[in-house]
Each structure stands twice: as structure tokens, then as C-alpha cells.
Amino acid sequence: MATSVKGLNLDGRGITEDDVRRAMERAPGYRTPEPYPVSQGPPSEPVPAKATLPDPRAGMNRGEAAFANELDARLRRGEILRWDFEPENLRLADRCFLKMDFRVILADGTVVFVDTKGRKGDTWWAEEDARIKLRVAARLHPYPIFVAWPKKGGGWNEERITP
Numbered sequence: 604m605a606t607s608v609k610g611l612n613l614d615g616r617g618i619t620e621d622d623v624r625r626a627m628e629r630a631p632g633y634r635t636p637e638p639y640p641v642s643q644g645p646p647s648e649p650v651p652a653k654a655t656l657p658d659p660r661a662g663m664n665r666g667e668a669a670f671a672n673e674l675d676a677r678l679r680r681g682e683i684l685r686w687d688f689e690p691e692n693l694r695l696a697d698r699c700f701l702k703m704d705f706r707v708i709l710a711d712g713t714v715v716f717v718d719t720k721g722r723k724g725d726t727w728w729a730e731e732d733a734r735i736k737l738r739v740a741a742r743l744h745p746y747p748i749f750v751a752w753p754k755k756g757g758g759w760n761e762e763r764i765t766p
Contacts, residue, residue, distance in 0.1 A: 659687075663688060667705075670704070670751055671686070671688065671705075673759055674705065684708040684709070684712070686707045686708070688704065688705060689705075690706045693716070701737070703717065703748070704717060704719045715746060716746050716749070717749045718748070719752065720733075720750050722753050722755070725755075727760070729750075737750065740764075741764040742766030749761050749762065749764065750764060
């Protein structure tokens with residue numbers, strides 16, 4: 604039975620495997636593969652062929668993770684098509700950006716941005732500079748901007764920010 608390397612019949616033309624090995628060793632840039640140390644052996648676990656996707660909840664605080672759970676429920680009900688956590692920065696001015704917590708694509712294809720905040724009484728709480736940045740973003744960008752904060756007893760309130 605003839606063996607072949609890349610379509611080359613080794614037995615029919617008098618070329619041996621040693622001839623091929625010697626030719627490869629003379630090729631520029633060829634390195635003889637180093638054997639595994641006896642104590643180590645080949646890798647025990649296969650190397651994944653593709654990179655794994657990052658965990659979408661990595662880097663979230665408790666409030667953001669709770670709202671992500673709410674978005675997952677809306678996704679299952681068909682109210683939204685998808686959501687992404689901190690996917691982009693909204694430019695407000697030179698060297699001034701606002702990183703919204705969530706970009707949400709509604710079932711009708713509308714893109715909205717949602718920032719989660721803490722609750723203070725019956726409304727949301729944020730520092731004054733964060734409130735100003737939200738109003739500026741609502742004025743400069745065509746996307747609806749919302750703030751979401753937890754309700755007493757469960758659920759979420761949402762308020763659209765107007766410029």
C-alpha cells in the first residue's frame with residue numbers, strides 16, 4: 604500500500620519518508636517539533652476552537668443585575684428583541700461622555716437607553732451632575748432616554764428623561 608504526503612506517492616517514485624523529512628529540515632524557517640517531556644505528556648484538556656462569549660452580567664452592581672433579570676423576563680414575553688449592558692458611550696461634549704447602563708431594542712425596533720438608579724422615597728435618586736448629563740443626552744441624541752429604579756415591594760418604575 605502506497606503512502607502519500609500531500610498527494611505525493613512515496614512508494615511509486617522511489618521517494619522515502621526519510622527523503623521528505625530531510626527536505627523539510629532544509630526548508631527555510633523549518634523547526635523540528637519538540638517532543639513533550641515524558642513527565643508532562645500531551646495537553647490533557649483540548650483547547651477550545653472558539654473564544655467564549657463574555658458573561659453579560661460581569662461588572663454589574665446589584666441594581667443593574669436586578670434590572671437585567673427584568674429585561675430577561677421582558678425578552679421571554681416578547682416585549683423586547685434584545686438588551687445590551689453598557690454597549691457604548693453617548694458623547695455630550697469634548698471629553699465628556701455618558702455611559703448608559705442598558706441599550707434596549709423594543710419589539711417594534713425602537714432603540715432606547717435605560718440608566719438604573721437607586722430609590723429615594725417614591726422617586727429615583729442621583730447626584731446633580733448625573734441628572735444634568737441625562738438631560739443633555741436626551742437633548743443631543745435621538746434615542747429615548749429612560750431612568751429605571753426599583754419599586755417598593757418589587758418591580759420597576761421607569762421615567763422618560765426630557766431635555
